Amino acid sequence: MLKVDGLRAGYGAINILWDLSFEVHEGEVVAILGSNGAGKTTMVRAITGMVRPSAGSVSFNGEDLAKKSSRYILDKGIVQVPEGRQIFTEMTVLENLEMGAFSKSTKAAFTKNLETAYRRFPKLKERAKQAAGTLSGGEQQMLAVARALIGMPKLLILDEPSLGLAPNIVDDILDVASSMARNDGIAVLLVEQDITKALACADRGYVIENGRIALQGSAHELSTNEHVKKAYLGI
Numbered sequence: 001m002l003k004v005d006g007l008r009a010g011y012g013a014i015n016i017l018w019d020l021s022f023e024v025h026e027g028e029v030v031a032i033l034g035s036n037g038a039g040k041t042t043m044v045r046a047i048t049g050m051v052r053p054s055a056g057s058v059s060f061n062g063e064d065l066a067k068k069s070s071r072y073i074l075d076k077g078i079v080q081v082p083e084g085r086q087i088f089t090e091m092t093v094l095e096n097l098e099m100g101a102f103s104k105s106t107k108a109a110f111t112k113n114l115e116t117a118y119r120r121f122p123k124l125k126e127r128a129k130q131a132a133g134t135l136s137g138g139e140q141q142m143l144a145v146a147r148a149l150i151g152m153p154k155l156l157i158l159d160e161p162s163l164g165l166a167p168n169i170v171d172d173i174l175d176v177a178s179s180m181a182r183n184d185g186i187a188v189l190l191v192e193q194d195i196t197k198a199l200a201c202a203d204r205g206y207v208i209e210n211g212r213i214a215l216q217g218s219a220h221e222l223s224t225n226e227h228v229k230k231a232y233l234g235i
């Protein structure tokens, strides 16, 4: 589904990503792991058209997206839940969800997709008319994920969903992500610093260090890898 090959990208003269290559298939949860500043968000921006790659390709179902606009990429079904959620705090929960329906097809399917989103996150239905800024951090993250679902993603990118949240809420959100992958065939790219949580949910993963892929493997291989254990898990 998503194939990133030899991707280089950065900001102006500063290169951040060096020859990244990885794949995400339909129905899979793939974790991109790495510490602060490793380049994870830059990689998300390069996939979603917000940072122009200087080399390499990003192909989605066989089409090269490296030079396409963010809007075009969104229309193709690559929807992200950005780091920090970026919900509209003054607007109600329902209005935020409406913002997730950006294309003709997502607008047409809005009512049905809203029901599905409410079924996955019943709290949001209870709070539909409330200003989004009054939600708890966990509920705001749920809202950000629900808004992405309204956009009918084929590939859902979650950028640091665990940031600032209690562990049980992170589990709830990751459960929804893996259920979407397993039951609905959506591919999920999970970008995380919390390696334990990410590997508990993912099928496979890649570890990024200094803008390069340092390690890759199944979730089991990575969680038992000596370097991962020492450098990231403190065991």
Ligand code: ATP
Pocket (backbone or CB within 6 Å): 011, 016, 034, 035, 036, 037, 038, 039, 040, 041, 042, 043, 083, 193
């Ligand atoms: P974090 O988890 O802290 O967000 P990350 O792995 O997502 O880290 P990036 O945000 O991709 O890392 O940052 C990688 C490097 O790129 C960092 O050195 C950062 O300072 C730099 N960087 C990020 N955004 C910009 C920008 N807009 N202009 C210049 N440099 C940037």
